Amino acid sequence: NLSIAVQPVTSVETYTPVFNGDYHMEFCDNLSQLLQAYFRDFYIQRMDKSWKAFTASWSKAAMARHLGINTTYITDQHSYVLVRVARHRTTESLSAYASNREVENTVSKEADKVVIGDTASVMDFVRNFGTHYIASYVTGNSLYQVFVYSPPIYRRIKERLKTGGLKDLSNLELLSFFSPWNAEYIGKVQSASGNSTVEDWATKTLKLNFYFFNYVSLFKLHGESSLLQTLDRILGDEALLQLTLRTVAPVFKEFEKQQWFHEVIDNNLKLWEVNM
Template sequence: MVRAAVLLLAVALCRAATLDSELGVGKSINIFMRYGYLSICMRVVPRNDTDGWVFREPTVSVFRDVDRFVVAPKPRQAKTLFDGDFHMEFCDNLKQLLQAYFRDFSFERLERPWRAFTAGWPTDIMARNLGINSSFINGDHCYVLVRVSRFRETAKLKDLPTNIAVEDVVYEAIDETLIGDTVSIADFVRKYGSHYIASYITGNSLYQVFVFSRTAYSMIKERLKSKGVADITAKELEGYFSPWQAKHIGQIKVASGNKTVESWAMKRLRVHYYIFSYPSLLKLHGEPALLRNLDTLLGNEALLQLELKTLSPAFKDAKKKKWFEEVIDNYLKLWESNM
């Protein structure tokens, strides 16, 4: 029964209408269209293409006058060295690593939003996207994700009111849905989407994954937890994330796949030890000159954060809204358990 229900929605979705592919707050998308493979239409990891797109998922205009609910972005401070985020996350296993990578992607009523991107990744693609050898995808490994993100464009909506107006065709489509009829909701989703874009941030990022044994990982995690990164010298930090502690040091990857930035990172972000060297994003720690260079190099080429909310505000009838939410809930659970 579960398999049949998933298949039914998949068939219904394969003929979805397309109006545009614009990344804009208030625009709706059909999350089921490419669940598990969203990275083919949202640039969140490097891809083997040279096209300059960031977002190419079909979107639909559902709401009217949505611009009046846009939150004005905060102006950048003139003295800001780097407008973005530099952080590391400790991950006990692969699941936590994927969760950490997609930490800033939130899809309402979806418990594991990272699965919407990664469920369709085979082992070799997952390893390539994470920048590590495929032998470290399976097995008992711990990981640390280090990432520096440069924010370029930010957009956010206030919570949409329940009385927000919708386009006439959307109103008519909602009117045709029937309480208790799953297919009518699936048909609506096929045409007008399941979620709308509530906020997003675009820009670019560098990231690197370090792989550790559980023993070394626990020691480093406890050390950084007790002292804090700010109170640890660059030399000590460098030692923790060196070949003497890590089982494997991943490549420094560029979220957009920009080869110029990748080349810069390969040359400038290396730690040298006598006759060998290795890449390390941690060279940026306490190096304002490198951060200043990176601030210029990282352009508006990738999707860094995305918040999706369901199209519930489009439904004015309380009972229909409840039925829509129930169907969306059920299908999301089916998708998560069957992918």
């Protein structure tokens, strides 16, 4: 996927942050890439496609609801651009804490029962204590929006931005590319937390006009420091924005036992991914 920062979130005049977070767009050739982009900041160690852990049970209706688009556009015949502005509030890293902390006696005793070459002993441990722990997370809130395109138009826009990014686009080109003039469908602006007050603010404030089109767009924030400052204030600490899960293998003292644990986990994760 091609990912592009929409604009710096620091004031050019004072070099102070006008928005504490991230404002970017991601080009997605197909639906799979869109779902992957949606869960870009969610990582599960030793899973090839972490995003599938969160979307495997989603129906077309659920996908459409989460992405803010009509079910008509949940197909393999469309391409997408995901625009997201995320306000980071709380960042926690538990990796150092987990590695320095003494393993609880109960866990240690069960870990000692795992036998190299015995799959059942690993599965017994997993049933009691799981496979992963939370290594780090970021909370806050975000607004996001999906733009749907026919593949030929999408490819033309993607190539145009790939060469020079947003800085080489005129305001007219930017408006045109991300307006109903080129987009087949423009999704709703939604918040990660589902906060209706924030979403209502976006609907009322982020309106754009392009020729005879009137629509709501996150690109209204482009070059608008005052709007970003308002958003910086109203996006609260309400949703999980980033998550890293790592395996509990470090609880096993012997390196060979850690390897055996990973081998069993890998086989089960791959089997699960194939059957999703």
